[in-house]
C-alpha cells in the first residue's frame with residue numbers, strides 16, 4: 001500500500017510526498033510533532049502538518065539563514081537563535097570562529113528531543129554539548145522582552161506565523177529585537193514565499209523599516225517550501241548587507257549551498273519582489 005503525506009500550503013495547493021513510514025507522531029503543549037521518512041526528501045520534521053525541514057534540502061535554509069547575516073556583521077561574538085529546534089541553524093552558527101556564545105531559545109522541548117533522535121545530522125550541535133551553545137527551552141517572545149543591548153546578531157528561525165510562532169511576526173516583537181541588539185547589531189528572520197505570502201512580506205518590511213535604518217530582503221531556492229523560492233529579511237542598525245566585505249569569508253567554509261558569491265547575489269531581487277517592497 002502506498003503512503004502519502006500532504007502539506008496544504010495554501011487553501012488551493014498541497015505538496016504531497018510518498019512516505020516509507022512515520023517514525024514519530026506526538027503532541028506537545030504547543031503543537032503536533034511528527035517525523036516522516038519520505039522517498040524524495042528523506043526524513044522530514046513536520047509541525048502542525050507543515051513541513052519544517054528535510055535531510056535532503058535542509059542545508060540550503062540553515063546555511064542561508066546563518067551565514068548571510070553572520071558575514072554582514074564584521075565581528076559577531078554573541079548570537080541568539082530564536083526557535084530552530086531541529087538544530088540546523090545552531091550547527092551553522094558555531095562554524096564561525098568569532099562567536100563566543102550562541103544562545104538558542106526554543107519554545108518546544110519535544111521538537112529538540114525528536115530532532116536529536118531522528119535527525120542526528122541536523123541536530124548535531126545540540127547533541128555534542130557544544131561549548132559555545134547555550135540552549136534554553138522557553139518562549140522567544142518573552143525572552144526578547146527581558147534582554148537589552150546584548151546581541152550582535154539575532155536569528156529568528158521560526159515556523160509559520162500561526163500557533164506559538166504568530167507573535168514572532170509583530171511590530172512589538174521587532175521593537176524588543178531592536179532593544180536586545182547592540183548599537184551595531186542586526187537580525188534576520190525567515191519570511192516565507194514571495195509568491196504566496198506577499199501581504200505578510202509587505203507588512204513585515206514596513207514594520208522592520210519603521211525601526212531599523214537598513215532593511216534588506218534576500219532569496220534562496222528551497223524545494224520543500226511553498227513555491228520553492230524562499231525569502232529572508234534583515235533589519236540592521238549599522239551594517240548594510242549590500243556593502244559586505246566579502247574578503248572576510250573564508251574559502252574553506254564547510255557549506256554545500258552558501259558561498260562568497262551568493263553573499264552578494266542573494267540580495268539581487270526579481271522585479272516583482274522589488275515591487276513588493278516599494
Ligand code: SAM
Pocket residue numbers: 047051052053061082083084085086105106107108111138139140141157158159160163164165166167168190
Ligand atoms: N526551517 C523552518 C521553517 O521555515 O519552516 C523552521 C524550523 S524550526 C523547527 C521552527 C521552530 O520555531 C519550531 O521548533 C517551533 O517550536 C519554534 N517556535 C515557534 N514559536 C516560538 C516561540 N515563540 N519561541 C521560541 N521558539 C518558537
